[in-house]
Amino acid sequence: MIRNIKIALALAALALAVGSLQKVHAQETKAKTLETGAFHGNVHKTSGRATVYQEEDGKLVLRLTNFKTSNGPDVHVILVAAKDAPDDANFLKSGTERVELGSLKGNEGDQNYDIPRGTDLSKFQTVSIYCERFNANFGAAPLEKF
């Protein structure tokens, strides 16, 4: 009788442990990979990868990995309404529509940028590292479906 109770208790403890583990797992925020693309840029030596993730609540995040570009004044991360962009492209002159994601946090390393809600990724297909002071594209990553 006592043995049975012990076994039952052990099983209950095990179930609890497994249950709590699963709970921890469920609390992890999952993100879906939507699009990805590799950076190119020769004039300002830009390389690495840009990936758009969608978090569970629908929020879009752009993440740069293995990223490197040249440091410069007033450099921003933007999305442009183009399939791709050549080195030193001037989006002001060409009148290309863009979405501002923020100032470049660093010219090297992994970094995240929030994409404003309601951004149409089927329209804004390219990530650009853009020098606002001289209106020059340092590097571009055309995004493709992941």
Next chain:
Amino acid sequence: MNSIERSWIWRRRWTLTAVAIPLLFAAWWAFRPEKLWVNKKVSEPAPFSSTSDPQPLYTGQLEGKAHQTSGRATIYKTPGGEKDYVRLTSFTTSNGPDVHVLLARSDDQNLTQEIVKGQLDSVELGPLKGNAGDQNYDLPTSVDLQKYNAVVIYCERFHAVFGVAKLESF
């Protein structure tokens, strides 16, 4: 003449200095030349906790050769020590006899043709499970992904290259 010029500069030295300092400052502000050799490195974590999920290592778009092929091939690393694998997504190719998934060298000259005439240096991943849809193929435990950096959809019977995806680091 020289002495007159010098004296002109000398007489206006304070005005010139007063003009030069803001000019130099403006030039510095506009070009920030020190940034040429000053790097700013950041290392933000991913926007989600993903350590328990397989991580993409390499990825590439499939391009059709002998037959129309499209989609994406991605190599995932599993953190748990299970086998790493290739995953095909948004994948379509034509159905065919004895079609296999291989890893090959992206610079292999055989891959530039539709039909392989020589011996293709490759790693076998298994027969193609389906000609459309998402699918996974385990990698052999020791495969040099630096060397075998392309995923190939290959018809063994006719040595036909259906499609190739050159892999780039994710």
